Amino acid sequence: MATHHALGIDIGGSGIKGAPVDLDKGRFAEDRLRIATPEEATPDAVCEVVGQIAEHFSVGTDVPLGITLPAVVAHGVVRSAANIDRAWIDLDADRLFSERLGRPVHLVNDADAAGVAELHYGAAKGHRGLVVLTTLGTGIGTALIMDGVLVPNTELGHLEIDGHDAESRAAESVRDREGLDWEQWAERLQVYYSHLESLLRPDLIVVGGGVSKQADRFLPLLDLRTEIVPAKLRNKAGIIGAAHLATRGN
Missing domain, CATH: 3.30.420.40 (ATPase, nucleotide binding domain)
Structure with a gap:
């Protein structure tokens, strides 16, 4: 080709x-x-x-x-x-x-662009079913892909959880601003990803954003039924x- x-x-x-x-x-x-x-x-x-x-x-x-x-x-x-x-x-x-x-x-x-990239070239390549990509950065961006088809503009970083906009508690910028250690931040991510999991029952969660290069510091601290992996293409x-x-x- x-x-x-x-x-x-x-x-x-x-x-x-x-x-x-x-x-x-x-x-x-x-x-x-x-x-x-x-x-x-x-x-x-x-x-x-x-x-x-x-x-x-x-x-x-x-x-x-x-x-x-x-x-x-x-x-x-x-x-x-x-x-x-x-x-x-x-x-x-x-x-x-x-x-x-x-x-x-x-x-x-x-976030939709990042999700499509991971689907075709990265961590979600070859996966069927429901894939959710989240980008952890200034806020939380999301992309929802079902059997290889993008469902655009999901904005699931703005879910209200315990009276708060999710990204106002769990974005990577919040970890930095509040001086949270990895364990403290993972507790907030656990709440967010558990909520996503209960709403959507995804087959795979991909975590992107610049912090994904340090995924080994926080992803192992999460307890989810869904497979959750770092993005491969990052920024x-x-x-x-x-x-x-x-x-x-x-």
Whole structure:
């Protein structure tokens, strides 16, 4: 099979990262480029940075471009805003990026992109049934995949548990801010993942985000019926998943 590429760009609260992706192998075709997210992450400011990244790689306009956003995205329209300006809400971002970049784009929620990447190239490859990916970072992002099909925009990091938004108690940023040790944090994760398990009965849980590289410090402390494993692609997953979705749709 001939190698084919797409460009993936991952918009985060602190950095905007992009790279061409070899879709046959599920890995970067060139070193990624990272540019700091503008302090005021308005649509215009973010679009300017995305354009710089796209131009850096000199890929033709015929190369598909996928973009992640830390937000609910429905048919290219942004319906929420996390770590970006609220001016994004109700914006047709597909149209904005397409017009500014002079090429078609596919916009997707960042956790959904990571879940699709892990399904096709990472820790969930070959798994059937219900797979739940969670990204532990500034908040808790989630992706729900049933028999290889993405159910988009699940936002299960915002489940209310014991009167609290789940991510306000169990995100990795909370561990850092409150100075929790691994055992203390694992107690909070236990509550969260047990709740997910009782609601969904998944076949596999994949844990992503930068902290997944230290999964051996906290995953063994959890007691679940469901198999729970660290993500393999880690912080590359958003870029890879966005590129994949730009060409294949799920």
